[in-house]
Amino acid sequence: MLKRFVFLFALVLSVVTLSACGDEVDELVMGFIPSQDAGNIATTAEPLEEFLSEELGIPVRAEVMADFSGLIEAMRTQQVDIGFLNPFGFVQAEDRADVEVILKSIRHGDDFYVAQYTVPADSPIETLDDLIATEGLVWAYPDDLSTSGFLFPAKQLMDMGIENLDNHFQRLRVGGHDNAMMQLVDGQADFATTFNDARDTLEEEFPNIHEDLRVIGYTDAIPNDTISVRSELSDDLKQQITDAFMSLNENEEMLAIMNEIYTWDGIAVAESSDYDIVREVFAQFEDELSN
Numbered sequence: 001m002l003k004r005f006v007f008l009f010a011l012v013l014s015v016v017t018l019s020a021c022g023d024e025v026d027e028l029v030m031g032f033i034p035s036q037d038a039g040n041i042a043t044t045a046e047p048l049e050e051f052l053s054e055e056l057g058i059p060v061r062a063e064v065m066a067d068f069s070g071l072i073e074a075m076r077t078q079q080v081d082i083g084f085l086n087p088f089g090f091v092q093a094e095d096r097a098d099v100e101v102i103l104k105s106i107r108h109g110d111d112f113y114v115a116q117y118t119v120p121a122d123s124p125i126e127t128l129d130d131l132i133a134t135e136g137l138v139w140a141y142p143d144d145l146s147t148s149g150f151l152f153p154a155k156q157l158m159d160m161g162i163e164n165l166d167n168h169f170q171r172l173r174v175g176g177h178d179n180a181m182m183q184l185v186d187g188q189a190d191f192a193t194t195f196n197d198a199r200d201t202l203e204e205e206f207p208n209i210h211e212d213l214r215v216i217g218y219t220d221a222i223p224n225d226t227i228s229v230r231s232e233l234s235d236d237l238k239q240q241i242t243d244a245f246m247s248l249n250e251n252e253e254m255l256a257i258m259n260e261i262y263t264w265d266g267i268a269v270a271e272s273s274d275y276d277i278v279r280e281v282f283a284q285f286e287d288e289l290s291n
Contacts, residue, residue, distance in 0.1 A: 025237060028052070028060045031071045031080035032261070033089070033143075034176045044260050051254055055244040067175070068092075068145035075099050075230045082241060084262065086225045087147045087278040094272065098231040102242045104274065105224040105258075106266035111274075115148035115219040116196040120184050121212050125191060128217040132160050139169040140180040140189035147278065149177060152219040153193040155281050178202055184213055191216075200263070223274050225262065242269070 030049075032041050045062035052060040063080065065071040068089040074080040076097035085093055085101075093099040104111055119125045131137065142149035154165060162168045172189055174180050177198040183189035185206060192198075196218065199209045206212065227245055229238050248254045249266050258264040 025058060025081075025233075028056065028058050028081045028241075029079065030060060030062045030082045030084070031074055032062060032064045032084050033068055033071055033086070034064060041261055044257060048254060048257050048261075051251075052244055055247065056240055067143055072097055072099075075228070078230050078232055081230050081233060083228045083230075084225065085228050086145070087223050087275055088145050088151050088282055089147075090226045090228050091275055091278050091282050092145065093228060099228045100231065100238065101226045101228045101270045101272055101275070102238060103227040103245055103267050104270035105226075105262065105264040106268055107224060107263060108265060111224050111268055112221040113148065113224055114196050114221060115152045115193055116198070116215050117153065117191055117193055117217045118181065118184060118199070118213050118215050119191045120187075121214045123190065123214070125216060128157075128160065130216075131157065131191065132162060135168055137169055137190040138172055138183075138188065140172045140174055140183035140192040142175060142177050142180055142194065143173060146177075147222055147225075148195040148219070149180065149193055151281055151285060152222055155284055156219050158284075181209070181213065185209070195263075223278060226270055226275075227267070 030045070030052075032045065034041060041064050042062060049060050049062050065074065065080075068086065071080060071083050071085065072089060072093045075083050075093055083089075083093065083099065085099070090099070090101055094101070107113055117128060117131070125131065125134070125137075141153070144150055157165065165171065172183060174183060177194040178201040180189075180192040180194050181198050181202050184192050185202070197215070199213055202209050227241075229241060233241075245267050246269070248258065255265065258267075
């Protein structure tokens with residue numbers, strides 16, 4: 001009873017504060033994109049919804065979007081308040097929807113990561129040079145806007161000499177990093193590009209996956225994914241959201257949830273300039289992605 005009273009008091013206080021600053025918010029929507037099964041993300045995020053609702057004094061609801069483009073559009077139209085955007089998604093969302101990055105993920109103690117190239121263990125492909133030398137390979141990847149799943153590997157392959165990706169490969173967009181790994185497990189693709197190490201997402205179902213799938217190379221460093229907010233949220237509410245998420249660093253239960261959703265180990269403050277290298281890569285594909 002006391003806990004419920006404290007929550008209701010916080011909720012009333014929050015509504016009064018937000019009304020005073022001219023920002024009428026009666027619910028916050030968090031937008032996720034699937035790095036794994038969408039239903040699993042929605043279920044896993046439920047304790048996070050409850051935690052943030054209590055911390056902020058506003059109901060918080062998680063919504064899993066179909067893809068990056070859908071999340072960006074939802075933030076542009078002010079339908080999603082908090083977006084878990086990958087680096088390329090953030091760069092696009094900042095340009096198209098004026099979103100603001102507030103936080104970034106920490107994995108294994110770092111605020112950056114790499115993309116990896118994976119093949120079946122018995123594949124004759126040994127190196128990235130073999131990918132360049134062999135035409136017609138089926139390339140499985142999550143999404144055209146996936147930073148590690150497509151854009152950084154695509155730029156690297158083009159820099160290594162491939163003039164036209166569509167002519168050289170059979171591109172297979174599969175909607176998630178775990179799905180890209182599954183194409184290799186099922187024999188539907190010759191190689192896949194994902195974050196490092198996406199094999200872990202399937203290890204429970206396939207205990208031998210690290211032996212069955214082999215990594216042949218990596219990209220350059222990529223800044224980690226973001227927590228970004230829509231343009232019309234008040235500065236006060238943006239700060240409250242920032243503080244609430246930063247408090248997860250001291251909450252092992254909530255960090256475990258973030259790790260299960262996106263393999264995050266921690267959260268750090270982020271600035272737009274952290275993603276300048278991503279803007280450079282995005283510029284190379286902007287015309288293609290705008291079609």
